[in-house]
Amino acid sequence: MLDVPDLEEFCALAERDPVVNVFALHRARMTRLEPRWLGGEMWGRFEAGRLVSACHVGANLVPVQATEDDARAFAERALAGTRTATTIVGPHEAVRTFWNGVAASWGRPRETRWMQPHLEISGPPQVAPDPQVRRTERADLDEVYPACVAMYTEEVGVSPETGGSADLYRARVTQLIARGWSFARFDAGRLVFKAEVACASSGAAQVQGVWVPPDRRGEGLAAAGMAAVVAAVQETIAPVVSLYVNEWNHPARRTYERVGFVETARFSTVMF
Template sequence: MRPLSQADLDQVVTVLDRAPQLDVFVGSRVHASGLAPSRLAGELWGYFEEERLRSMCYSGANLVPVGATAPAARTFADLALRRGRRCSSIVGPADAVLTMWDLLRPEWGPAREVRACQPVMALATAPAVAPDPLVRRVRPDELDQLLPAAIAMFTEEVGVSPNGTDGGVYYRARLSELVRAGRAFARFEDGEIVFKAEVGAVTPHACQVQGVWVRPDRRGEGLSVGGMAAVAGFALREIAPTVSLYVNDFNTAARGAYRRVGFTEVGRFATVMF
């Protein structure tokens, strides 16, 4: 096991291409950076078997295993233990994440929350329902309207505010980046957002929807079905050939909405949050 560099790029892409619908986050970092250390915003560890790259783990703000076998997951956990916790979460394929957490828990625990079963769902064909015609891209001048909805979604989903110690400067900048890239979508009514979602990570093979939110007083009206159909339609036409997302297993309403749009389960994630 060793850190990977630009010289390993071809092997890294080969590993990512095994499950492009699952490994969108790390794939987006690799494709955007070319593994240049100054742009990767973290480190990528490689686990080799007979001199061939078999598994990887991204170490940055999150710890994210990729294609990790059980021996690889244990090796990554051992290195993470020796380096000390630098991440705010461990997230990725459930088997690998939970194997790592079993070894990390005695020193890194307790976690703020462990979500052990998060279905990964994907769509590669036209949505099965009509898109909401009022869902559109958010314009840069509408960032101040999007920000409160995004903060509300993040706080409700993760359990802490995204504003952190910097007063929200980083979170606002990241949201602004997505808006400028044309990857933030919303339905506005009377100048307020009632549905929104963003396309966070993008690779040549897939993109990942995040931050799906319906204003609390409008839930139960089906806004997420038409809204997600609209977002998926935009993404499939203009961003990537497959749209993926992951959702908590206990969120039966969201899972039902995504299934109505045409998303099907392709894997399981787990997340350990600190």
């Protein structure tokens, strides 16, 4: 298990692909790999005393620079304990190999999404940003929070409030607003587009939660809204903006392509 003295070496490893590894970099720098703040563990695999791969193990299990051999080794390590992860997510080959190693013991997942395009944009957006998109404020919470619940439920298939988790999820939404990581457009006080930055490092920021109410889809709100988010994030948070999208979500993929995102990898997600 990696700890505070391993932080520099871990960050050097993750920086080999700082956009794909932005979640792990964000978590490492926020917590300095202290287990009490990490809310889990960061496993490392060494060869000749050198860190060659890692795996974030908490509610999200995320391989970092893991080859198939590394992923198999992490799966063997995982089988020695109890599953804590509700989601396995990361580059496709590493996730697939890890899952094949633990599937017989971890039980049937609620859903698997195997070939999710991972998209990036490092230049200016290719459509005009919506000037009405802005960072949200605490006073917007009564509009932002229900939209976040609706988006999550539509995307994941269960409500984030399930099992008495409403207070925790509301706190997360409030935290993103406070950080300046929540963006939205309002028409006559009603939220009609939203997106959040999920995690960020000095080199990249990952966007999540892109959503337009069903009755306002098809108006171009998502493309112009995402262009505004990209421009704001690049100006104030990180030079590269990334996200990953379900392979079957062709309308979203077309929107991101219009904005200027390009595919750089494939992710996979296993959800429990």
